[in-house]
Amino acid sequence: MWSWLSKIASACLGPVRRYARTRKDEDGGDNGRVVDDLLWSRDLGRHAAGEFSFAVAQANEVLEDHSQVETGGAATFVGVYDGHGGAEAARFISEHLFAHLVRLAQENGTISEDVVRSAFSATEEGFLTLVRRTHFIKPMIAAVGSCCLVGVIWRGTLYVANLGDSRAVVGSLGRSNKIVAEPLTRDHNACMEEVRQELISRHPDDSEIVVLKHGVLAHQGHNSDTMAHVDLQCMIRSTLIWKLLDLFLPILMRLGVAKRLVRAALKQSARKREMRYDDLKKVEKGVRRFFHDDITVVVVYIDHELVQGRDTKAPELSVRGFVDSVGTSRFSGLSALS
Template identity: 55%
Template sequence: MFSWLGRTSSSYLRPLGRYARMSKDDDTADDGLVWCRDLEKHSCGEFSFAVVQANEVLEDQSQVETGHGGTFVGVYDGHGGPEASRFICDNLFLHLIRLARENGTISEDILRGAFSATEDGFLSLVRRTCGIQPLIAATGSCCLVGVIWKGTLYVANLGDSRALVGSLGRSNKIVAEQLTSDHNASLEEVRQELKSLHPDDSHIVVMKNGAWRIKGIIQVSRSIGDAYLKRPEFSLDPSFPRFHLPEPIRRPVLRADPSICTRVLQPSDKFLIFASDGLWEHMTNQEAVEIVFNNPRAGIARRLLKSALNEASKKRGMRYNVMKKLGKGDRRFFHDDITVVVVFLDHEMLEEKISVPELSVRGFIDTVGPSNFNVLQGIDATAKSIN
């Protein structure tokens, strides 16, 4: 139903071969749907970034923004189409920077404000365009954001993408700690939350096609977009049966307020993993941190991706070397779009405040440009004017 998007977006959804430093003996080297940047610098260490496309049109959007004293990671797992995830990638970080400069700090409230402004902006876009493109009301996106600033990590999340920290525990063993909550109706606590918020709706969660779904349609309970599940004015008529509700909603059935975790980074915290749910379908948290801990940094995001792709193909009785010859769209029968960002934490850099370039890296897009991550300069200027 979104076939026209494939024609308009193909020009910038090409894998980034000339930037991806792939080893010839790596199975992903000739997978035309894999993009990666094996190792780059950020404000307190290095990061590795990899994406694989499965859908006909890539619905995962992602970015890493680096700057003096700060690092921003965003993973946006779209559904129903790429419009919402693209909108988030173009707007959420800019809202964060604007609010941080206006308020002179980064905080949980600033993150909430950036999410709220992005949600409002996308719903306004839906309102302006749904007359000619009604299905935009059914597009939405999970949204996972991490910000490192002044030695503190802020993580905000909507949906079922996931962030972990790998920390050294006793006996020098790496331990996975999940920093986010999965907002997915497959979890009992999420179903109970939905039922308590909608006591008069016996169909708020329904088992359909072997999975618990909200209103029998969607699994994630929080998102940006999905306007038809938040505002009665955006209800879709029966000509779109996949997204049609038997009766108009009386109140939003999905939420757009993120769960937020704040963590002062400790010397035992060695790295962070941010990934869309396509990765977590094929490996556990502990398996992921052990892969990162026990292998070289360069290409580690691609290594995680390859592990997930091997597992996905094995579940279908096929080898990855055969599966990778399938084109986009056909690959969706084996795995989802997957985005992985691994952020290494070099604590001596946090203390020394080593300068790194302000760069904006977008996943799967073959351009790297300057970032607007000048938060510290803006905040410093605000502080000086107050003093």
């Protein structure tokens, strides 16, 4: 299932402030609170159409959320990949999807809906090839999957693509300066009737393509002569973070807003277990999974005073979630495209 939105950003480029560095959570030094080593953030960064804030909280022994923000003078790319059954699929997407997008954009001379679709397809086929090649020595790789949520801003147009049940919302200023939030994506998983019917229609010879397991709907993984059935449990995401958006976006400065949202979700997780957030911070990765899942939040601000279609002085950077190093983005190869 794909959801797309086109949005135009226009006007002139204004002055840009300096930006906070990428860092782990440093809540604690001066006020005596416990530092959360499993909370990472980049408080504020610049992209071609505005600014972004980025934060990740780890819960699993191996972080299954992979995510990235790619910035350039003419474009911005945001990807969040929620892995399940392991991190291999999400890691593969983070290493290949953006590269396919840049390659296809160069071949087509632009970024378009078809280019984004083709980048998704090329990435999926690449991972399936990897599974076919390696499942004999690593059988459980056939059980690994990932959601994939992507946003691309190109020449004033925003494309949003989603496979899975990660979510994107857009907030705009409504009456009385209140933030009005609208969903940009629909969940796409086996808990939805239309998705179950799609799976059944595409796999008519497989009576177990959708099964009920431990009271939860699941769809089966690869089923062929070389692949064993794999049960992938579909997970219903909490709507807490979207309720928090209404609470936080109107009253907080842009600086560190993603981290504040993640912290609020973590505090809610602690309250549900009748414990303090400071005590939750002391829980090690792996064990933390009993309290909450890996969490990734990227807040992207689109400033309409930026001129539509004009290259800006935004840095060409590649920022990976929970990775402190910041590299050069491949978007530099698109600077000559119109």
